[in-house]
Amino acid sequence: MNIALSIGHHPRSQGCDTIDGSFTEYSLWATHLPLLRQHLEAYGHTARIVNRTQAGGSTPSFAAAACNAVHADLAIEFHFNAADTPEATGTETLYWRGSALGKIAAEMLQQAMTGILKLRDRGLKTVSSPNDRGYEYFHKTRMPALMLEPAFAATNAGDWARLRDTMPALMAALAATIHRYSETVNN
Template identity: 45%
Template sequence: MNTVALSIGHSPRDGGAVMADGSQSEYQYWLEHAPKIKRILEQQYGISAVIVNRLVNGGGTTPGHAAAACNATDAILAVDLHFNSFEPASNGTETLCWYNSARGETAARHLQRAICECLGTRDRGIIYVCPDKRTEAIIASSGVRADSSRAVSYFQKTRMAAIMIEPCFGGSNPGECRLLQDRADALCAAIAQGIAGAVKAIAA
């Protein structure tokens, strides 16, 4: 049976972004909802899921520790769970993958599509995480989004296909904060569906 690592974004120490209404941090939100994704994956899709916490399972609070926690599961796919925060008007869904990982890109496309369809959010596309500014400039010159400043060590150190999801700007946009709250169950189901499609594609 294929296994997926569900990595809860951030840690009990730093929490990550806080919802626009102040109710939950990224860590608190996904600590509550990741078990729903796990249950759906196992009951509906026959995919084993392991929930990991970068501090407890990886020994620290950095993205590299999240990678260590995921690697310990021997999973085929790692999914780091987050939500975005920037400005009140910022909106939409984006998914990150390593710039030269074909399996990571495949998984990212499955999750991006499933989340956008579920939440009805603007499709901000895939972000290709790069090891340095030079590579970022090369990748961006082809007309796609690239970033060498976000969670580089997570993507460098994971030994399986790895992605990071940012379903919406729940940390800064009040409307998208309500989406995370009101459609939490539907979002978990959509993430599970996207993961199932991704696993089927990358395991083929």
């Protein structure tokens, strides 16, 4: 299977900072997605790390274009959450409402993330309307696509600590789960 691992945001506008200021959304995933790619390649998959700047822009529609350009079978965009209150916590996964395969992948990866992070399961979030978060990304991808929000790392110190401290295990669990997804949809 060919998987596009899309780094959320872009070099000039890197998204939220972690609560301790050590990473932005962009820098966190640029640092850690190579490990996920390595695990996926060990399972025999092709994994390409992409970013919207590779498609010539800075908006989510360019993230979709970057995923489409590598002819991915599954696209996953990586982010982390922020909230108005430091009490907000948990893990959520977004997918395109009309995508049966996207929903299967979302369910599997959400379970993998909550299993490792041990944070509140905020569930799956469907995207179908221009007002929904990530609409342009989902609307323009040509394959099952997900957006992962594993923790409120920007505003909750406990969430950030869990994400930071479990990152190697999380990358391994996501790779194993993507491999299981591949076996599920290809059988």
